[in-house]
Amino acid sequence: MDEIRFGRGVDIQLAREAVSECVESVCRNPDAMLLLTQLKNRDEYTSEHSMNVCIFSIALGRHLGMAVPELRNLGLSGLMHDMGKMKIPLEILNKPGRLTEEEMALMKSHAARGRDILMSSRSIYPGAIDVAHAHHENLDGTGYPRGLTDTQISPFTRIVAVVDTYDAVTSDRVYQAGRTHMEAIGILNKESGKRLDGELVMKFIECLGIYPAGSLVEMSNEEVALVIEVNPQQKLKPKVIMLLDPDKNPRPHRVVDLAKIDLDPSGQPYRIKAILKNGTYGLDIKRYYQQGLIQTAVL
Numbered sequence: 421m422d423e424i425r426f427g428r429g430v431d432i433q434l435a436r437e438a439v440s441e442c443v444e445s446v447c448r449n450p451d452a453m454l455l456l457t458q459l460k461n462r463d464e465y466t467s468e469h470s471m472n473v474c475i476f477s478i479a480l481g482r483h484l485g486m487a488v489p490e491l492r493n494l495g496l497s498g499l500m501h502d503m504g505k506m507k508i509p510l511e512i513l514n515k516p517g518r519l520t521e522e523e524m525a526l527m528k529s530h531a532a533r534g535r536d537i538l539m540s541s542r543s544i545y546p547g548a549i550d551v552a553h554a555h556h557e558n559l560d561g562t563g564y565p566r567g568l569t570d571t572q573i574s575p576f577t578r579i580v581a582v583v584d585t586y587d588a589v590t591s592d593r594v595y596q597a598g599r600t601h602m603e604a605i606g607i608l609n610k611e612s613g614k615r616l617d618g619e620l621v622m623k624f625i626e627c628l629g630i631y632p633a634g635s636l637v638e639m640s641n642e643e644v645a646l647v648i649e650v651n652p653q654q655k656l657k658p659k660v661i662m663l664l665d666p667d668k669n670p671r672p673h674r675v676v677d678l679a680k681i682d683l684d685p686s687g688q689p690y691r692i693k694a695i696l697k698n699g700t701y702g703l704d705i706k707r708y709y710q711q712g713l714i715q716t717a718v719l
């Protein structure tokens with residue numbers, strides 16, 4: 421926190437180690453692992469989403485200056501938050517169109533069902549039960565299942581609600597195409613201070629940066645690149661890997677540190693022009709994650 425206060429940015433290596441240590445220890449929790457495996461076998465999307473929420477929560481907690489034991493509990497709460505979806509029929513979870521009123525009520529019951537599942541698991545951190553039950557509550561009282569307001573919603577639940585919203589809107593689903601990082605930030609900002617905790621929204625955006633690792637970007641000269649590492653000192657100039665030439669044809673992959681390069685090959689100023697949706701020009705970000713090119717999603 422001091423590093424940020426003095427304008428030096430975070431120690432990326434240290435932060436990365438803290439996050440991965442927490443993710444590992446959360447994954448080693450046998451009860452959590454068992455539940456997650458069951459969820460993964462049934463519903464791949466929800467288990468992937470839960471893992472993202474776990475990582476984003478830890479990253480945000482870390483950015484807020486929480487200590488490691490607290491981060492473990494937070495990560496676990498993120499990982500378990502949607503466990504109630506195990507009890508929701510898959511045809512409702514994956515329904516492409518609008519849900520009927522009845523289906524919606526069933527869908528919403530995943531919050532209370534999550535609480536029940538976790539309560540019957542003996543060794544789970546009790547705060548995770550609260551998060552599973554309350555992660556769809558809104559600060560303005562418009563949420564479910566209990567219509568809690570402001571002070572009734574715990575800090576961990578507020579954190580999970582912010583990162584859950586971010587991951588849900590950026591994901592591709594049968595009923596929606598995933599939105600870009602910038603669009604998701606727009607949505608978070610709109611909900612800030614209404615449904616979501618304004619302070620946390622601000623901190624989360626700050627912690628993700630403008631072009632987080634894993635963003636597909638178009639350069640000023642029309643080349644297409646993938647952000648692989650954020651430079652905490654120069655967030656607009658991350659390290660990227662060039663994928664397509666200006667005509668959008670594949671080109672030999674080349675890693676470029678934008679913080680070190682001012683001009684493009686034709687001598688024009690070189691910068692990121694826009695964020696592209698995953699899948700644009702047939703590029704699938706997942707493939708690069710699998711190849712290990714993107715070091716970490718959030719830091």
Ligand SMILES: [Fe+2]
Pocket residue numbers: 501502530555556
């Ligand atoms: Fe949920």
